[in-house]
Amino acid sequence: MQPFFSTEGIHPKDAFRxxxxxxxxxxxxxxxxxxxxxxxxxxxxVTSIGPVPISKMAHTAMRTExxxxxxxxxxxxxxxxxxxxxxxxDAIQQGDREAVFRTGxxxxxxxxxxxxxxxxxxxxxxxxxxxxxxxxxxxxxxYCALTVGADLASTTLANTFLQELVRMGDQLTPDAAAxxxxxxxxxxxxxxxxxxxxxxxxxxxxxxxxxRAKAYVEANLSDPNLDPPQLAAAMGVSLRRLQELFHxxxxxxxxxxxxxxxxxxxxRLGDPACAxxxxxxxxxxCGFSSQAHFARRFKDRYGMSxxxxxxxxxxxxxxxxxxxxPSFS
Numbered sequence: 001m002q003p004f005f006s007t008e009g010i011h012p013k014d015a016f017r018x019x020x021x022x023x024x025x026x027x028x029x030x031x032x033x034x035x036x037x038x039x040x041x042x043x044x045x046v047t048s049i050g051p052v053p054i055s056k057m058a059h060t061a062m063r064t065e066x067x068x069x070x071x072x073x074x075x076x077x078x079x080x081x082x083x084x085x086x087x088x089x090d091a092i093q094q095g096d097r098e099a100v101f102r103t104g105x106x107x108x109x110x111x112x113x114x115x116x117x118x119x120x121x122x123x124x125x126x127x128x129x130x131x132x133x134x135x136x137x138x139x140x141x142x143y144c145a146l147t148v149g150a151d152l153a154s155t156t157l158a159n160t161f162l163q164e165l166v167r168m169g170d171q172l173t174p175d176a177a178a179x180x181x182x183x184x185x186x187x188x189x190x191x192x193x194x195x196x197x198x199x200x201x202x203x204x205x206x207x208x209x210x211x212r213a214k215a216y217v218e219a220n221l222s223d224p225n226l227d228p229p230q231l232a233a234a235m236g237v238s239l240r241r242l243q244e245l246f247h248x249x250x251x252x253x254x255x256x257x258x259x260x261x262x263x264x265x266x267x268r269l270g271d272p273a274c275a276x277x278x279x280x281x282x283x284x285x286c287g288f289s290s291q292a293h294f295a296r297r298f299k300d301r302y303g304m305s306x307x308x309x310x311x312x313x314x315x316x317x318x319x320x321x322x323x324x325x326p327s328f329s
Contacts, residue, residue: 001047001054001169002046003043004044004046005019005026005044006044007041008041012039015039016042019044026044028070028075028076033062049166050178052126056125056166060120061119062118064115065116066113075111078129078131080110080130081110082107083107083108083123084105084123084126085121086123086163087121089119090118090121091117093114094112094144095141095144095145098145100147102150104149107146108128108133108144110130110140110144126184126188132185136215137196138208139211142208146192146195152195155191162188165180165181193236209242210246210249213231213234217257221261224287231253261288262297262298265283265286269309270309275314282306
């Protein structure tokens with residue numbers, strides 16, 4: 001990692017002000033206050049492993065708040081942040097959860113207002129793609145501010161891997177760094193999934209699994225190989241169990257996947273921004289490997305060919321046409 005800022009050598013009365021200015025520039029403008037009346041000391045080191053920015057923060061006790069105004073103006077809704085506690089103890093509140101995490105634990109938060117009170121300690125903060133997490137785990141509110149404890153083997157594995165990755169990151173080629181960053185991200189996801197299985201009451205666990213499965217389908221509609229076995233494997237359940245969960249909700253997995261592909265295709269056919277795409281390219285982008293197969297399924301669903309549907313919708317969007325449109329979402 002590269003040193004980015006340290007209060008060493010700065011007059012004690014200026015140390016915290018300089019720290020706060022640096023954090024606001026590096027991350028987002030946030031409200032911070034030192035705790036316990038002791039002279040503040042802090043150090044910030046930074047690196048990037050492939051596309052993943054990582055910061056290592058060591059500091060004396062302080063309170064941090066990401067206010068609604070700061071989030072509204074500067075927040076990045078497409079990002080999540082994993083804080084791995086290397087030493088010390090933090091308490092963080094976001095939404096309706098409050099998490100206390102200690103050495104070896106980690107917590108993930110998103111771009112919503114949050115408050116953290118941290119004792120003297122060291123944390124590794126990893127900037128992560130929200131889309132990847134929600135494709136595997138469902139909406140971030142299900143797992144943000146949820147303590148993922150060091151007692152889980154998957155947490156220890158993720159911690160060890162990520163610390164070694166930071167230590168050796170500058171020795172990796174760009175391609176290797178990107179692959180290793182993806183592995184580290186997936187280890188965090190695996191730890192969260194294990195922790196969520198403990199958190200969610202069994203009576204509603206099926207709902208969470210189906211919600212995660214639907215989120216995964218949305219994120220992978222363009223993959224022509226997406227099918228029920230792949231979906232079950234991604235959710236960490238047997239195909240039979242996933243079929244049971246969908247059947248309990250009046251659905252079949254295959255029908256749901258094909259239905260979402262058709263709805264996505266219909267939406268794009270009616271979108272002027274997609275008018276430059278051929279019907280074949282549009283079909284492939286929605287996970288169909290054959291244009292003939294797409295045309296047949298589309299006509300069965302909507303009663304007209306994709307070409308006729310596009311033309312009809314194009315007439316609907318002419319000046320003076322009715323503003324009403326069918327909804328496929």
